Amino acid sequence: MHSLHIYQSGTGHVSGRNTDYAFEMACSNVRYGKGVTREIGMDLQNLGARNVCLMTDRNLSKLPPVTAVLDSLARHGVKYECYDSVRVEPTDYSFKAAIDFVKKRNFDAYVAVGGGSVIDTCKAANLYACHPEADFLDFVNAPVGKGKPINRSLKPLIAVPTTAGTGSETTGVAIFDFEDLKAKTGIASRSLRPTLAMVDPLHTLHMPARVAANSGFDVLCHALESYTALPYNMRSPCPTNPITRPAYQGSNPISDVWARHALCIVAKYLKRAVHNPDDVEARSSMHLASVFAGIGFGNAGVHLCHGMSYPISGNIKTHKAKGYRVDHPLVPHGLSVVLTSPAVFAFTACMCPERHLEAAEILGADVRNVKTEDAGCVLADILRNFLYDLEVEDGLSEIGYSKEDIPELVKGTIPQERVTKLSPRSHTEEDLTRLFEASMTLY
Amino acid sequence: MHSLHIYQSGTGHVSGRNTDYAFEMACSNVRYGKGVTREIGMDLQNLGARNVCLMTDRNLSKLPPVTAVLDSLARHGVKYECYDSVRVEPTDYSFKAAIDFVKKRNFDAYVAVGGGSVIDTCKAANLYACHPEADFLDFVNAPVGKGKPINRSLKPLIAVPTTAGTGSETTGVAIFDFEDLKAKTGIASRSLRPTLAMVDPLHTLHMPARVAANSGFDVLCHALESYTALPYNMRSPCPTNPITRPAYQGSNPISDVWARHALCIVAKYLKRAVHNPDDVEARSSMHLASVFAGIGFGNAGVHLCHGMSYPISGNIKTHKAKGYRVDHPLVPHGLSVVLTSPAVFAFTACMCPERHLEAAEILGADVRNVKTEDAGCVLADILRNFLYDLEVEDGLSEIGYSKEDIPELVKGTIPQERVTKLSPRSHTEEDLTRLFEASMTLY
Numbered sequence: 001m002h003s004l005h006i007y008q009s010g011t012g013h014v015s016g017r018n019t020d021y022a023f024e025m026a027c028s029n030v031r032y033g034k035g036v037t038r039e040i041g042m043d044l045q046n047l048g049a050r051n052v053c054l055m056t057d058r059n060l061s062k063l064p065p066v067t068a069v070l071d072s073l074a075r076h077g078v079k080y081e082c083y084d085s086v087r088v089e090p091t092d093y094s095f096k097a098a099i100d101f102v103k104k105r106n107f108d109a110y111v112a113v114g115g116g117s118v119i120d121t122c123k124a125a126n127l128y129a130c131h132p133e134a135d136f137l138d139f140v141n142a143p144v145g146k147g148k149p150i151n152r153s154l155k156p157l158i159a160v161p162t163t164a165g166t167g168s169e170t171t172g173v174a175i176f177d178f179e180d181l182k183a184k185t186g187i188a189s190r191s192l193r194p195t196l197a198m199v200d201p202l203h204t205l206h207m208p209a210r211v212a213a214n215s216g217f218d219v220l221c222h223a224l225e226s227y228t229a230l231p232y233n234m235r236s237p238c239p240t241n242p243i244t245r246p247a248y249q250g251s252n253p254i255s256d257v258w259a260r261h262a263l264c265i266v267a268k269y270l271k272r273a274v275h276n277p278d279d280v281e282a283r284s285s286m287h288l289a290s291v292f293a294g295i296g297f298g299n300a301g302v303h304l305c306h307g308m309s310y311p312i313s314g315n316i317k318t319h320k321a322k323g324y325r326v327d328h329p330l331v332p333h334g335l336s337v338v339l340t341s342p343a344v345f346a347f348t349a350c351m352c353p354e355r356h357l358e359a360a361e362i363l364g365a366d367v368r369n370v371k372t373e374d375a376g377c378v379l380a381d382i383l384r385n386f387l388y389d390l391e392v393e394d395g396l397s398e399i400g401y402s403k404e405d406i407p408e409l410v411k412g413t414i415p416q417e418r419v420t421k422l423s424p425r426s427h428t429e430e431d432l433t434r435l436f437e438a439s440m441t442l443y
Numbered sequence: 444m445h446s447l448h449i450y451q452s453g454t455g456h457v458s459g460r461n462t463d464y465a466f467e468m469a470c471s472n473v474r475y476g477k478g479v480t481r482e483i484g485m486d487l488q489n490l491g492a493r494n495v496c497l498m499t500d501r502n503l504s505k506l507p508p509v510t511a512v513l514d515s516l517a518r519h520g521v522k523y524e525c526y527d528s529v530r531v532e533p534t535d536y537s538f539k540a541a542i543d544f545v546k547k548r549n550f551d552a553y554v555a556v557g558g559g560s561v562i563d564t565c566k567a568a569n570l571y572a573c574h575p576e577a578d579f580l581d582f583v584n585a586p587v588g589k590g591k592p593i594n595r596s597l598k599p600l601i602a603v604p605t606t607a608g609t610g611s612e613t614t615g616v617a618i619f620d621f622e623d624l625k626a627k628t629g630i631a632s633r634s635l636r637p638t639l640a641m642v643d644p645l646h647t648l649h650m651p652a653r654v655a656a657n658s659g660f661d662v663l664c665h666a667l668e669s670y671t672a673l674p675y676n677m678r679s680p681c682p683t684n685p686i687t688r689p690a691y692q693g694s695n696p697i698s699d700v701w702a703r704h705a706l707c708i709v710a711k712y713l714k715r716a717v718h719n720p721d722d723v724e725a726r727s728s729m730h731l732a733s734v735f736a737g738i739g740f741g742n743a744g745v746h747l748c749h750g751m752s753y754p755i756s757g758n759i760k761t762h763k764a765k766g767y768r769v770d771h772p773l774v775p776h777g778l779s780v781v782l783t784s785p786a787v788f789a790f791t792a793c794m795c796p797e798r799h800l801e802a803a804e805i806l807g808a809d810v811r812n813v814k815t816e817d818a819g820c821v822l823a824d825i826l827r828n829f830l831y832d833l834e835v836e837d838g839l840s841e842i843g844y845s846k847e848d849i850p851e852l853v854k855g856t857i858p859q860e861r862v863t864k865l866s867p868r869s870h871t872e873e874d875l876t877r878l879f880e881a882s883m884t885l886y
Binding site for chain 1: 464465466467468469470472473474475476477479482485486489594633639676684685686695696697700701704731735
């Protein structure tokens with residue numbers, strides 16, 4: 001991040017250099033409509049699919065989003081097998097179990113019905129079934145894995161998101177807990193993108209309130225992080241071959257549009273979507289916001305909130321999230337991300353204060369007469385208010401962490417350079433320590 | 444358009460009905476960066492291409508956008524053949540000539556370097572080379588052709604736009620003059636979309652001022668028409684199979700974002716881009732605006748300005764556009780579209796006045812205290828001012844039309860129902876007559 005000195009504070013824009021950097025914007029086809037899921041059998045017929053893998057998790061397998069898909073498959077005579085052992089917050093072991101399942105069968109198309117856990121597991125299964133000779137670590141992001149580029153095309157994958165947060169239905173990223181490292185990492189390549197994201201707003205009506213809140217925080221942070229990420233033409237190294245251009249390329253004029261728009265929807269609808277599960281307008285708006293933020297961060301990337309969230313969820317010992325039916329300790333992804341957000345944006349604001357102020361204003365802060373140097377505090381304050389109103393746990397301490405855990409959390413953040421290097425402000429281990437400390441309590 | 448009565452004036456939103464309509468948003472991958480064209484040889488290598496068709500037109504064939512591509516192909520040892528006989532404003536005959544050329548060769552990838560004429564010709568050539576048994580009219584839009592769905596995948600096509608207007612680099616549409624009908628029609632299918640739009644802002648520096656102006660008007664109308672198009676859930680008929688969902692589906696929450704954003708850029712940069720060819724910021728902003736508007740209208744569609752433009756360009760007798768080097772009478776596409784825009788938006792405003800007022804405000808009108816019923820006049824006035832400042836011909840009369848030609852122009856608009864049915868306001872032949880009359884002089 002040696003070129004940071006020319007990223008001028010106060011403008012949010014590059015100056016002083018005419019770079020030759022490029023960015024590439026890619027996203028899945030997105031189909032949106034109430035009840036659109038019932039078309040899926042026809043889509044699979046149109047694709048000529050003869051043996052479909054339907055992936056979901058056990059909680060969902062009896063709920064309307066899955067039964068709507070099953071109905072459509074039956075009505076159009078599409079042959080399928082169902083894999084419903086996806087783990088919520090998947091691990092390398094749960095990924096490998098799904099990969100083993102699909103490798104033994106000769107699937108020619110995939111359907112993933114669920115949140116990010118299901119869609120990510122399905123992406124990984126499709127990838128390794130199409131590369132049966134590959135070692136699991138071959139495609140996992142460096143430095144944890146080898147980060148090899150994927151140049152074989154995968155089978156069609158239709159993603160049907162049932163939460164409004166992940167954005168996984170539009171991105172080329174699959175995230176999992178690497179158990180030995182106690183941290184999340186992932187696989188990232190444009191070729192992982194689903195063929196089609198089938199966004200049916202009726203599905204989000206089945207989300208419990210806490211799932212709506214936590215997945216909404218993921219949208220919030222996708223938008224904030226991608227909007228404040230290092231600009232695409234400040235990234236290094238510049239790829240020598242376009243095939244090595246990463247999925248996460250830094251903020252750019254296209255991802256900016258999506259990030260801002262998603263943030264406006266979060267500001268307007270998230271509280272309503274959480275507090276009133278029957279508010280179809282709010283829930284369906286958040287479902288689209290999740291797609292919008294996905295298109296944004298799927299091309300621009302995220303940075304510190306996400307990078308620091310991976311050890312937060314990986315090291316969790318006893319905390320069981322409210323409103324989730326799981327048999328293992330769990331901090332939901334969106335919660336692990338948002339708890340550090342006030343500290344993170346107070347830290348990064350000096351690199352592009354105007355963008356931080358703009359975000360604060362969208363979230364409802366009065367930014368008239370605010371000095372540039374106070375942009376970080378203003379955004380952090382409005383975020384704390386926002387989280388308080390949504391009854392979010394009071395910082396890392398309330399989900400079971402204490403000061404003694406911070407070295408472990410910092411250690412787990414270091415390998416997340418795929419995302420942390422997109423932070424607009426470079427940082428040391430001491431900086432990370434201070435960010436975790438400041439996130440112990442929020443209010 | 445029998446359901447129009449529930450499209451409530453004054454809201455721009457559907458009410459009174461819970462439809463099951465869906466929309467599908469699709470666009471090419473978009474890569475943007477100064478000098479990005481030099482990566483193209485590597486992309487073709489990565490695609491495994493062994494025999495590439497490079498399509499362009501004679502004016503461009505010696506200019507930097509083409510030489511940059513040729514350099515890259517040579518540097519990476521990519522074998523290619525060049526077809527530079529594309530006609531500016533192509534016809535069914537010029538499409539067929541290109542199709543004959545590619546059918547005799549076994550191309551495995553296509554590169555189109557040029558404006559909409561080149562990119563559209565290349566899409567058609569790729570389509571028919573992949574369907575050698577098809578009759579030309581098979582895929583042409585109904586009612587002119589048979590409008591058959593395309594369900595075979597085509598060869599990769601990389602589009603390198605050299606004008607800032609068409610948006611063709613992101614869309615699944617190819618437009619041509621059908622000479623016997625003296626009107627434009629086209630082929631529309633998601634499968635026509637280029638694999639990659641390679642947007643190099645340096646290429647637009649070579650555009651003559653009038654080309655910058657006219658292609659900018661195309662962007663302006665793409666944005667205005669797609670933003671005011673009939674909403675996706677008001678369209679009829681509702682497709683029974685998703686493969687028959689048209690490329691142009693009506694305005695929707697995703698295309699709206701693109702349309703508004705493109706309009707903001709046009710308002711800010713078009714005059715600068717025309718008046719100062721060396722203004723890299725303005726020209727590159729317009730290049731991106733063209734992509735944004737393309738993604739918007741490529742999914743939402745256009746309506747009356749475009750529908751009426753096709754007979755305007757098809758019936759031209761003697762007018763030769765300023766600043767274009769062609770050997771046949773020509774009204775540039777963007778000019779033929781924009782000349783009717785004041786009349787069209789004055790006519791459509793009553794169906795969604797808030798959207799028309801919002802557009803007027805973006806273009807610089809003072810809309811405080813404007814009554815809803817005056818939205819159309821306000822938008823028409825600001826459009827006339829905008830065109831006057833850009834030295835646009837004073838209406839259809841200045842490009843050679845008189846009142847006597849109006850029946851022929853109306854007759855040529857009738858078959859354009861693929862786009863005209865997306866008008867938010869239904870219309871009779873008398874309405875079209877009045878719109879052409881009102882467009883004879885502008886100032």
